[in-house]
């Protein structure tokens with residue numbers, strides 16, 4: 453049996469294989485609500501056989517949205533639509549996860565196909581909040597630096613969203629602490645120039661993330677899974693490094709975080725990133741080796757043999773794939789054939805089994 457298709461048991465939850473659908477913003481919501489698009493988008497990947505499907509960045513508050521079109525979990529009314537999606541995903545033998553997110557200084561933009569520009573209040577945007585007032589791009593509108601009350605609100609928003617995620621039936625929460633969004637902005641020295649207990653030292657910069665983990669843990673049962681997506685490197689002189697990520701992963705492991713999803717970049721526009729097939733696998737490998745925590749590898753993983761090599765060589769515990777899944781929702785079914793694994797197809801599709 454190829455390792456890619458060996459189940460992964462984490463606590464009481466079993467993923468039927470090591471293939472995860474990476475969070476992908478669909479910018480298709482009105483007022484944070486999921487709709488038929490989300491059901492079909494996420495549902496097709498469940499039909500396609502992925503072990504775990506993680507929703508797009510799901511905002512914990514309206515001001516935490518990247519765009520006005522983001523998915524959200526900031527009010528109870530959002531639960532029902534997501535419940536239906538979770539239920540469908542589970543009917544296909546997959547596990548459903550939700551990525552809880554706050555976009556920080558990268559909030560209040562238009563969706564990519566509407567220009568992808570920062571929006572003023574007059575254009576339908578809102579004032580953004582961040583670790584400090586430094587904008588992501590020089591001509592972006594500066595953010596408001598979060599004060600104590602603002603930080604408490606962020607923590608309680610994540611906590612309240614976690615309760616709603618539980619009601620919707622999700623078994624995995626992934627905290628989005630990557631790509632230059634709020635939690636990454638706090639832990640990276642490039643975007644945090646605070647001089648209170650949330651800025652300065654490594655311990656202070658990771659404080660908001662660890663407090664968000666603690667807040668979620670107050671309401672998220674130990675039987676359920678908690679993942680954290682990090683940017684393992686800022687790819688920039690003077691920025692966050694893989695060594696920092698290893699130290700952070702040790703702290704998160706102590707807090708019973710189950711898996712680190714190892715992405716990178718996104719916090720400064722001028723980062724020099726050596727993009728290529730599997731370019732971030734090194735981060736998953738280093739963190740797994742040094743810390744002994746489960747890791748996920750993400751970034752230009754597109755081929756069955758490549759995915760199998762990452763898992764069978766022990767570089768990561770799961771492969772997390774985005775764009776290949778947009779091209780091919782049935783990637784796991786094709787990969788099983790290519791690698792000689794016997795997997796169950798949806799009964800409705802059995803006549804087409806490869």
Ligand SMILES: Cc1cc2nc3c(=O)[nH]c(=O)nc-3n(C[C@H](O)[C@H](O)[C@H](O)COP(=O)(O)O)c2cc1C
Pocket residue numbers: 474475476477478507508509551628630631681715750751752753772773774775776
């Ligand atoms: C359309 C699209 C939307 C994305 N939205 C998110 C998101 O909501 N949250 C996130 O953490 N990453 C997001 N990403 C990044 C992906 O999850 C993934 O990390 C990245 O695309 C690299 O993986 P890939 O080479 O398999 O596409 C997005 C990527 C794409 C292509």
